[in-house]
Amino acid sequence: MLTNSVPTSTQLDKPGNSASKAPKNPSRRNQERETIQIITKDLIRNLRIPLKDPSVDSVILPSAEFQRIPSTARVLTKEEPEAVREAHQRKKEEGIRAAEEMKRKIHEADLSRMKNQALTELELEARDRAQRLLERANALKMEEEDEIKKLNNLILAAQCQATRDVQMDEKKQIQAELSEEEKRLDAMMEVERRRALETHSRVKYKLIGGGGGGGGGGATIWTVQLESVSSPTGGLLLLQAMEKKREEQQHLNEEIMRINTETMQAKEQRREEEKLADMRNMEYMRNKMKREAEYEAEQRRIKKEKELEIARLRARQEKAKDYKSEQDDLRVRRNQEASDREWRRKEKELSAKKAQEKAMLRAARMEQVHCKEHLLSMEAGREKAEFERVLKVQHEAIVRQQEDEQKQQQKARNHADAIRNQVRERGLSAVAKRREIFKEANQFVEEARQRRVRLDEIKEKKLKELKATGLSERYCSEVERKACAL
Template sequence: MSTKTMVRRTKSSNLKYRGDSRFPPGIYTIHLPSTCEHTLGNRPIHLKRSSAYEGKEIGKLRDKSGTRKYLIPSKEPTVYPKIMTRKEYEDLKERSRMITKEERQTAVETAEKEKERLTKESLARKEAIRVMDMKKDREKDPRTREIEEEAKKRTMHILERAYNMRLEQEQEIQKCNRLILETKCRAIRDAQIAEKKLMGQEILEEEKRLNDMIEEERRWAIKEESRKEEEKAAERLRFAKILKEQIIENEEQRILEFEKKQEESQLINLNNIAWQQDEIEKLRNKEIENAKVRQELAEGNEQLKHFKAMEEEENRIIDLRIQTYHRLKEEREAKKEEEQRLERLKKEQEKTRIAMRTVQAHELQGIKYHTSHSAQIDEINAARVQEEVEREWRRKEKEEALKKLKAQRILQKEREKQINNKRIMQAIEIERERREFERIVRVQQAAFYKEKKELEQKQQQALIHRNEILKQVNEKERERIVERQKMFEEGLAIRAETAMRKKKLQDAMERKCQEMRENNVSDIYINEVKRMIETIQ
């Protein structure tokens, strides 16, 4: 594959770059990285590697497909130095420079001066344009002048309207408007009151006419009511007659009904008597049956009692038999035990008799031997006992003496040990008190020096604070003087502005009064409004 050779002359030098399209201009402007021999810090300025594994730590890994290589990440940075032009270097140097407070203040003042200069130039240009427009106005034809005058009139009308609307926002004008509105309301109210009086008079006349009509209607209604009452009285008489006839008929019907009910009640009573007799007969039969049942139950109870007595007798007989059996069994066992006891007693008596015989034989043989040595044995035994008693007493005395001596020695050692410990503790306490005293002295000296230093610092700070306060007081005094001068100047301007404003308000109020007069408002209300306006001013 052929490559296209490119030739480009750089801005920084007259060297030519010859390369191919793989290295576009602007990136490598002098030579290729592969031909560069420059170094910086013993490192090439371009990253030149023949392969991806060059200069890197490689590891090997075995798997099913065989052995393969892998790169081990390195902690060293792979960023290389950059070659920049002088312009880039100067820009970077300019951006990294620290701007001081004086330079910043100078820049601000320069910007303000530049702004003032531009403002003056703009005003000068506007003035020049205005002069040019005025010159052109003189050169225009009459038709154009008429159009401009009409536009000027419209503009003046708009400005006048805006001026009037602005005046309407003033407090005095608002009060004047309220007074005018109140006056209008009062005039309207007076007109409404007059109209209301007229309407009241008309209403009274109408009510009088209606009352006359109502009176006529009432009289006619009374006559009609009396006629209706007479008709109702005749109707009531007719109804009373008919009602009386109906009452008589109802009374007769009630008597017939009563007689019929009497007959029915007699029949019912007879039926009740027959039913009661039947019930009494049924009760008697039931009592007889109950008596029979009670008799049968009594007989059954007697039989049960007889059977129960027989059962109890049988149980008693069985118990007696069991008791007899147990008694006989106990007698047999007692007899057997007595026989065994007698047999054991015989055996023991036989053994005792044999033992007595043996003892007697031995005693007969030993009497002869003991009679000759008994006195000597008693003396020996007494001497031995006396010696043992004395030996035991001497042993106890010796043990007591040894214990007492040992206790005295231990007590002496403990006393000496306590004395030594007390001396050591006293020495330690003295040393500790000495060190504590020295520490307290050092702490007090340090505190004294610290307090002295703090006092000096406070005095110095107080002096600085006093100077700052005096400086602030002087600054405030100067500002107060400047403010007083400004206030005086502003007072003059305010007085002039107030006089002009008062005149404008007076003109506006006069105009409003004139508008009221044009609206055919009575002079009484107009004069009253003028008096109120004078009180406002």
């Protein structure tokens, strides 16, 4: 390290200036720092080099960012944000228009390049495939048209009608053949029926001729049945049954007599028991009446003794009551005298207290009067100051209101100008839209004409295909007539 007195190096600051580097004295943190001595024509300066490079913490801003910071730090007026938004919107619209124009140019360039460029075999094949797919899609799309659907329905109906007519003719032919076959079968069945009738007639005649000897057997059976009913064994059985029935009747009568006897005995026994119960009840009632008489006599005796005791107690209470009344009168007189003395004392104290309160009230009243006068004077000063302040505020409000009205008028004028510009722009836009609508209408008319042409071609093609199927001319003419009406 070198001292300040001995320069070690010299640097040129400007033309004709030089700088020398010298060692630095120890700092308070016991760290040594380098110093640079700059010598110019009229001044010698010693600069200390910091221990930390300040360029590390520095930030380098571009000029646009540096200009943006003070511009955003400025407080905007009410009109400036609207102007900024309008400028931003215009810039955005210009960007959109420029982008659309660029896209249009690129598309036109691609189209021109594709037209002028020779196609390869793969591209030709792809184009043909795309063309076929497009034609197929258009054909399917045309099939979805209502007219084509109706034509298809007419063709299908004609084919169905032709098929049905053929089926009806076949059915009629089959029915004719079936009727002829049924007639033949009916004739055969009639022949067979007649043969069966003749055979049945011959069999019946034979039965009638050989059936005369069968009547004697039936009479024999009937006689046997009657004899079995009128034999002696049947009478004996009947007598035994009657005897058995009589015995059962006699046994039943004996059982009834026994039950009646037992019932009579039970009734007699029940009457005896009821008689004994009545006698016991009468004895119980006599004893009960006797006990009640004794109880009433005892109650009368007890009541008489209680009345005598009550009379003695009443006489004693009367005597005690007289003594108590005398004592009460004496106590009342004493209490009255004490209350009179207390009342006179309280009246005296109350008079003194009232006099003291009157004096205090007079003093307080005087003090309130003085305070009120002071407050009134202060209130008058405050009201005067408030009036002046309100007057000043009103004047400032009037000035601000006038300024606001001027701003509102200016804003209204600006708004009216903007509205007029918008109306003018909308008018131009409406004209452009009408032109576009007319153009679209012409396109729609042309598309409708082309659609009608395509529909006619498809109808003609389908009618030719229908005739090629070999369908009768009658059905083809009917379909063609209805197709022309679509």
